[in-house]
Amino acid sequence: MKNSSDNEAKAEIIINTSEKKNSWVWPFYRQVQALNGDIITICEVEIDTGVKCNKRYKTKGSTGNLINHLLKHGITKDNPQPQKITKITSKPSVIPHEEKKQQELRQHLVNWLVCDSRPLSIVQNEFFHRFVDELDPRFNIPDVKLIKQIIHKAYNYAVPLLKEDLKNNAIKVSLTMDLWTSHNRKGYIGITCSYIDENFKLNEITLSIQYIAYPHTATHIRETVNSIIDYWELNEKVQSIVTDNAANIKKAVSGMANIDWQGCSSHTLQLVVGKSMKPCRALIARAKRLIQFFLQPKHSEQLEEVQKLYPNKSSVDPSQTSDYLIHCISDCITRWNSSYLAWTRLVQIKPYISLMINHLLLHNDSNIRKDGKQLRDIMLTESEWDLIIELLQVLGPIEEATTCLGGSKYTTHSLLYRLIESLKKRFKPNKNDRISNDKLDFNTEDDVFDEDNDFEFEFNNDENTQIQININTPLYELYEERKAFAENEKNENEKQTQTNNIIDKCSNTIINLLYVPSLIKSLDKEEAIQNEVNEYLDLPQIGLNNNSLVWWELHSTKFPILSELSRIYLAIPATSTPVSDCLAMLVIY
Structure with a gap:
């Protein structure tokens, strides 16, 4: 805010109030009242011997701007002593930008915070203030409250424009939907919208990420989705909704008039993988135990040391930091392709594991020798390593298809049929298979990759391993x-x-x-x-x-x-990945 004129300063009355102020900032300020009734808060921090800052603010009870100003003096709640060398000390008479320029700079700041998913509290960081002061000391950094107001105002401005754009440029739209439970056990629903405009550009809009109360029944979900569709005036434009195969979500969409339900192809492929891996449970458990060993900080550091000692085993540069070394990746059941990625990394570090066993067993420290014995006991056999590599050859095409179908910058619906056909041909049993089919119980899995199988629109909940997809165009x-x-x-x-x-x-x-x-x-x-x-x-x-x-x-x-x-x-996504990515951003907050 601009400083008041000298005439205004002469017409001010010092406020003597007995009211106790709880905030830690008040010892650094004094308050006066102008003739027009405005309360002016003035900074009392000394920026030089006998020279006070005298920065003036109109306040109505909030201390956000006062806290941000004290940060420029190097004063925080935990460090109340002003720093001697500050931006204000070197340039005590900096004149702020005009309000129009301030608004422009504030908008650039908010755009960065939103687009880069930065926490709003960053504007209260002392070193962020120093950085901005070095770039432009005339810019007054807004507080969190003002930033929220700017975001809310931008939302209210953008929604009518988006509605108009959807009305004029979208023939039909396709939605992706997902439910997510936060760490505090609250449920959230996310919905994104995709459509192709007249210039054949694929557009994607996040329609809503909002709290959804329990119970998450099909009726409740349907009512919530309908309210969001009504709000965006898309009642006549929604062609289909892509979700995972959860029964309540599928039932909710199936009960909506004139809207097709399409299952997430990536989710279905992962169901196939999960069911097909059951005969390999013992091998998977042993590989997981080996991975868990290296996920412990102690053993992870030991693996780093071995890689530095034997850099010729790979392209490892021993002079680089640990970020350039190879580490294990955790296998997570809720992350698609995580088993494939975890096993791939495990195979990459196999040469180092063998070296690490010998290195630990020959160590002088008895505790480290115990680690070597433990690693030797859980080490996979050569035949098990061969099976892991064969599994990677099986899972590789599925990982490729899942990644391809999960894209949001290009059309995926047109790729779906051809990719599934390619997977069917690749995995069709033949006489050259090492293990005969009669030794394994793969009835449903064989049906999945049968060339005579027709694609149907709905997924069969009774047999999760069936891929029943229909392009429906x-x-x-x-x-x-x-x-x-x-x-x-x-x-x-x-x-x-x-x-x-x-x-x-x-x-x-x-x-x-x-x-x-x-x-x-x-x-x-x-x-x-x-x-x-x-x-x-x-x-x-x-x-x-x-x-x-x-x-x-x-x-x-x-x-x-x-x-x-x-x-x-072509605007229909093959997977529900777009909305899953939006919900994943909630973890940041």
Whole structure:
């Protein structure tokens, strides 16, 4: 705030109040009252011998600005002694920016806090104040209360704009939804929205992350989701909702009118992995015990020392810090692909484990020798290491598919069918398998990768290991029809001829009876659709690494009808990863 003028200073009355002030800041300030009734708080900190700061603030009870100002003097609650060398000492007469410039700088600060998910309390940090003072001493850093007001104001400003954008640019939208329980056992629901605009750009908006009261029944979840959809005025635009396979969430979405439920493909793949790994329980338990050994700080440091002693075993630079060394990764049941990543890292450090056993057993310290004996006892056998490597070869393609389908910067729905087909072909049993299928109970797993299995829209809750996915798009249905027609070209030609005759007769009859432009246009549109589909299906498929949205943007004029369908269905995520990432940000706070 700008300093008051000299005339205002002469017209001030010193306040003598017997009211006890509890805050620790008041010994460093005095208060006066202006003739207009404003309470002015003045800093009494000495910035030089006999020279006080005299920074003036209008206060209404809050001490946030006063605390932030004392930080510039190096004064905190735990350190009440002012530092002698401060920014204010060197430049006691710095004039703050005009209010317009202050607002601009505050907005940049808030943008950084929000976009980088920084805690708001950082503005109260002494060293942050010093840093900002070095950059621009004329900027008054806002307190937490003001930052919250700016964020709330920005939210109220942005919501109507987002609603208008959804109304004008989204043909249909797809939602992803997930429930999350915080450390204090409170439930939260997160919903994100994705759509493709007229420029074929994939857009994603976080609609809500809010508290949801217990019980988390399907009815309660459905009511909460409907209220969020109503708030964003998306009642007629929601095409589908992607969630995990939890029964209550699936039931909640399935009970919503005109909205399709789609299971998270990544979650389903992890169910397949979890069920398929049951015959390997003993091996997994031994690998996990070995990993847990190296997750202990003591043994982790011992592993670092071995890597530094034998740098030739890998590209380890012994002069670098421990961040450049190889450490074990924990296997977490709630994290997708965590077993694959943990075992991959375990295989990487295998040479060092063997060296570490000998290194510990030969140590002079008896306690360290005990560690060596323990590590020797839990060390995997060579056959077990071979099995781990084989498991990694099995899980590798699933990890790749899960990572690919979990992307949010590109369309994933169009990749789903082709990736699942690729996994089916890769894992289909054959006569060269080392273990015959009759020795393992993999009935449901064999069905999962059966080429004759059709994709269905819903997941089967009774058999979690089944992948039952259906693309559920007109383009896919047209593609299946196209394949069927190709098998019997003669019948196709006859059907097409009959269809054309019917259309011609119908058109002539309508023209003879009454001129109805709308009906004729609709018939013309049907023929245009058929021609457009035929031309589209005759084109070669683009590669998986190509951006399908770029392709549709380039061909939207040639395929105007199908391009609109692409904007509807390509916006559907293959997984619920986007909303899971949003909920994960709650951990920071």
